[in-house]
Amino acid sequence: xxxxxxxxxxxxxxxxxxxxxxxxxxxxxxxxxxxxxxxxxxxxxxxxxxxxxxxxxxxxxxxxxxxxxxxxxxxxxxxxxxxxxxxxxxxxxxxxxxxxxxxxxxxxxxxxxxxxxxxxxxxxxxxxxxxxxxxxxxxxxxxxxxxxxxxxxxxxxxxxxxxxxxxxxxxxxxxxxxxxxxxxxxxxxxxxxxxxxxxxxxxxxxxxxxxxxxxxxxxxxxxxxxxxxxxxxxxxxxxxxxxxxxxxxxxxxxxxxxxxxxxxxxxxxxxxxxxxxxxxx
Amino acid sequence: xxxxxxxxxxxxxxxxxxxxxxxxxxxxxxxxxxxxxxxxxxxxxxxxxxxxxxxxxxxxxxxxxxxxxxxxxxxxxxxxxxxxxxxxxxxxxxxxxxxxxxxxxxxxxxxxxxxxxxxxxxxxxxxxxxxxxxxxxxxxxxxxxxxxxxxxxxxxxxxxxxxxxxxxxxxxxxxxxxxxxxxxxxxxxxxxxxxxxxxxxxxxxxxxxxxxxxxxxxxxxxxxxxxxxxxxxxxxxxxxxxxxxxxxxxxxxxxxxxxxxxxxxxxxxxxxxxxxxxxxxxxxxxxxxxxxxxxxxxxxxxxxxxxxxxxxxxxxxxxxxxxxxxxxxxxxxxxxxx
Numbered sequence: 001x002x003x004x005x006x007x008x009x010x011x012x013x014x015x016x017x018x019x020x021x022x023x024x025x026x027x028x029x030x031x032x033x034x035x036x037x038x039x040x041x042x043x044x045x046x047x048x049x050x051x052x053x054x055x056x057x058x059x060x061x062x063x064x065x066x067x068x069x070x071x072x073x074x075x076x077x078x079x080x081x082x083x084x085x086x087x088x089x090x091x092x093x094x095x096x097x098x099x100x101x102x103x104x105x106x107x108x109x110x111x112x113x114x115x116x117x118x119x120x121x122x123x124x125x126x127x128x129x130x131x132x133x134x135x136x137x138x139x140x141x142x143x144x145x146x147x148x149x150x151x152x153x154x155x156x157x158x159x160x161x162x163x164x165x166x167x168x169x170x171x172x173x174x175x176x177x178x179x180x181x182x183x184x185x186x187x188x189x190x191x192x193x194x195x196x197x198x199x200x201x202x203x204x205x206x207x208x209x210x211x212x213x214x215x216x217x218x219x220x221x222x223x224x225x226x227x228x229x230x231x232x233x234x235x236x237x238x239x240x241x242x243x244x245x246x247x248x249x250x251x252x253x254x255x256x257x258x259x260x261x262x263x264x265x266x267x268x269x270x271x272x273x274x275x276x277x278x279x280x281x
Numbered sequence: 282x283x284x285x286x287x288x289x290x291x292x293x294x295x296x297x298x299x300x301x302x303x304x305x306x307x308x309x310x311x312x313x314x315x316x317x318x319x320x321x322x323x324x325x326x327x328x329x330x331x332x333x334x335x336x337x338x339x340x341x342x343x344x345x346x347x348x349x350x351x352x353x354x355x356x357x358x359x360x361x362x363x364x365x366x367x368x369x370x371x372x373x374x375x376x377x378x379x380x381x382x383x384x385x386x387x388x389x390x391x392x393x394x395x396x397x398x399x400x401x402x403x404x405x406x407x408x409x410x411x412x413x414x415x416x417x418x419x420x421x422x423x424x425x426x427x428x429x430x431x432x433x434x435x436x437x438x439x440x441x442x443x444x445x446x447x448x449x450x451x452x453x454x455x456x457x458x459x460x461x462x463x464x465x466x467x468x469x470x471x472x473x474x475x476x477x478x479x480x481x482x483x484x485x486x487x488x489x490x491x492x493x494x495x496x497x498x499x500x501x502x503x504x505x506x507x508x509x510x511x512x513x514x515x516x517x518x519x520x521x522x523x524x525x526x527x528x529x530x531x532x533x534x535x536x537x538x539x540x541x542x543x544x545x546x547x548x549x550x551x552x553x554x555x556x557x558x559x560x561x562x563x564x565x566x567x568x569x570x571x572x573x574x575x576x577x578x579x580x581x582x583x584x585x586x587x588x589x590x591x592x593x594x595x596x597x598x599x600x601x602x603x604x605x606x607x608x609x610x611x612x613x614x615x616x617x618x619x
Contacts, residue, residue, distance in 0.1 A: 008420070015417040023405055102366050103401065107418055108390035267382055269306065270358075270367040274399065 005113065012117035020121040038127025046071050046131070049200040060204045065142030066232050067202070072135030073231075074199045074224035077162045079129025082121075085167060089119035090192065092174035096262070097185025099271035111263070143232070151231070154241040158227035161248035165222045166195060168251035171259055178262030181273055199223040215247070222247050296470055296502050297340035297363065302372035304333040304358055304526075332358040334526040335372070342469075345496050345503040347513035350523040351614045356506045359523070360474045363504070364394045377469060390419065393468035397475035400455060401462050402447035408458045409443050412465065419466045426465060432499075433461035436491050453484025460491065464501075471495070473505035477512055485509075489516050510606040524617045534606065541613045543578040544604035549590055550597040557593040559586050570597075575604075 025031055053059055053067040062070070081090055088094045092115075095101055104114045147155070170188050177184035198220040203211050215221040222244050230240035310326040311317075320326075332355045340346050350356050361367040362374050365381040365388055374381055379388040402411045416426045434440045437457045442450055450458060456476060463471065473492070477485045489512055495501050507513050513520060514534050522530040522537075530537060538544075547562060549572050556564055556572040561581035565573040576586065583601065590596055 011417055011420075015414060019403065019406060019410060019414065022410060026405075102361075102364075103399075105366050105385065106364060106389050106394050108386050108388075108420075109418065110386065267368045268370070270361055272306075276399065 005110075008109070008113060009117065012113070013120050016117060016120040017122050020123045023121075024123045034124070035127070039131075042075065042127045042131040045128075045196070046075060046135070046200065059202050061234060062202050062204070065139045066228070066234070068135055069139035069143065069232060070202070070224050070228040071200060072132045072137075072139055073159070073162075073228050074132070075128050075135060076132030076159060077166065077223055078196065078199070079126070079132050080159070080163050081166055082125035083129055084116075084120055084163075086119040086121040086125055089115055090167065090170055091188040092171055093177040093184050093187045096174065096177035096266075096271075097181040097273075098277065099181070099274035100276075101266065102271065102274075155231055158231060158241060158244050161245040162223050162227055164248035165219055165244070165251050166192075168248065168255035169195075169219060171255040172251070175255070175258040175262040178259075178265050181271060194218070195220055195223060201225070219247060219251065294341045295339045296342045296377055297338070297504065298373075298375040299336050299338045299359075299362075300373045300375075302333055302336040302359075302362070302369045302374060303331070304355075304362070304367070304370050306330045306332055331526045333369070333523075336523070336526075336528050337372075338521060338528065338531070340502060340504060342502055343496070343500045344519060345492070345505070345517040347517035347520040348504055348506045348523075349508075349510065349513060349520060349610070350529070351617070354523045355526045356523065357474060360394075360396075360472050360504075360506060363472055364392070365389055390466060391469050393463035393466070393471045395456075395459050395463045395471070395473050395476055397456070397473075397478035400447070400459055402455065402458055404448045405446065407444045407446055408439065408450070411447065411458070411462055415462055415465050421466050425467060429465045429467060433464055436494055437461050438487070451484075453480050453487065456480060456484065456488055457491070460488065464495070467499075468501065470502045470504070473503065475507055476505060477507055477509055485512065492516060510610045514606045522613070524614075529617070537613075538603070538606075538609055539579055541609060541616070542580075544609060544612070545576055545578050545583075546602045546604065547574040547576060547583070547586060548572070548598075548600040548602075549574070549587075550599075551590070551594040552597065553594050555594075557590040559589050562586055 024034060049059075049067065049071060053062075053064050058064045059067060088100075095104075104111060104118070107114055145151075170192060173191050174184070174188050176187060198214075198218075203214055203221050203225050206214070211221065215226065226235075227241075227244045229235040230243065306329070308328045308330050310328050311321050312326075336355075336359070348356055348359065358367065362369060363376055363381060365385040368374075368382040376388065377391055379391075381388050401415075402408065403414060412430065415421070421429075434443070437460060439454075439457055439461050442454050442458070445454075447455065447458065460473075460476070471492075476492075477488055480488065492503055492505070493516060496503055503517075505513070505516070518533055520530065520532070520534055520537055521528065530540070532540075546565075549557070551557065551570050551572065554567070554570060556567045558564075559574060559576075562574040562576035565575055567573070574586070576583075587596065587599065
């Protein structure tokens, strides 16, 4: 069964990648303009923290190269979110609130498989991802990290976990659209905007209460700050690299519980409204 | 009311079965007065809307069933239940032996669903790309896929716009492409919710002809809803009507006409301008010596009317027409509202 799902997963990703490539290469002008636009957006998003780091030669306990690493890590996480969960999968409240979830229900595959593959656009949303890779490589040219296999494993594990934390929190709040479609249709927008704004700031020096809040109620600390502290050795506790995966598990369980409850509600009530906007681009 | 002989079908031939299905929705009632703001927030008045009430219905393999009713009668609720989008509050829904909601994944692989106001097409891609998407998501074997692409291209004539972007298609082309997409996995049952909505006469005729051909050649069972009754009459032998969530009629169109007054129009051409007085028929108008009447054929015999006319004047020509089905249905809806 697992092998069958893996085969389906890759077949679906390949197909969505092909659709995305067709869209990106629909004309030469739009191809060039799209990538210029994506690059400008990615640079603009990182510039404030990068300039602060340059001006003060680091921030708090973070050296300039370490900050660049963190910026790269954050860009990588949001790049992966954009790349794997486009077409309003990340903004799940929109799909639910607009009654577009019906399209998923008539597909003969598990809901999780549809949500994991539906939004895959590896070419159209590659800007932040590539920016992240470039920044991490650049940071490494200063940091001179000699990654062991274990470090690489922890790096990948933490990146995937950070992606899962954002996705889970987004699904947790987005699931409210099952119960209040109109009111919660856009709930993911301010939430993800807040994550996007706060993801780049090192939380060192804040009060313990504030840090706890930013790791639980609004877990922006897990997007880049905490995992990078662990990966770069700023937090030397043995369990530090495992905290983000643990958090991802916790938030994932919470989000699944609410989403499943929402699904049951949807089975009973369905959707009384339907808007085509945003369905498949 | 369920006076048809459909309940007498052999059980193995039944593909859709609804037994005592009820569905109730709760609607918040909001007062528009400022003084009621607090009540709207904290103690809103809830109204229960009974979308379906104790619906029992069966459909046999290979049937085309028209599902009709006034706005808000419960048609879309039924189609959603049959499309695995909604579960009943009470009763059971079985299609091809499946519980649509509980066995969704296996079930939807054997049905096709088209909503006239929604599209499964990828808007910024050619129709061909949506077909490829369908092949992978539905995991359709290559042989079946290629065969069905050939079938739908021939039946629906989509070859001419197969490589055009979906957003550039006309409404009629889009509907044909959506129908084609719904058929690629060779569904045994097709649920069509308002498939002709907004289509021009030609596009409508093409879609209806296609559904007919599909049913005849491939024995696909079809259940469709529409407000256009003449479309439904052209296509389906059987009509199921619901009103306020209750099954109000299940039978063929002839029986529907008989049961709810077989309204006919009578045209008599005479030698005189003055129209003859006919008991049992209502005079509508006279144009020259041609006089139009309306009568109910279930209560009044045509011969009696003509005998009455013959005693008053000399008859030159006679014509009768059945009232269009849309008029019959409009009368029925009006009658239900009273």
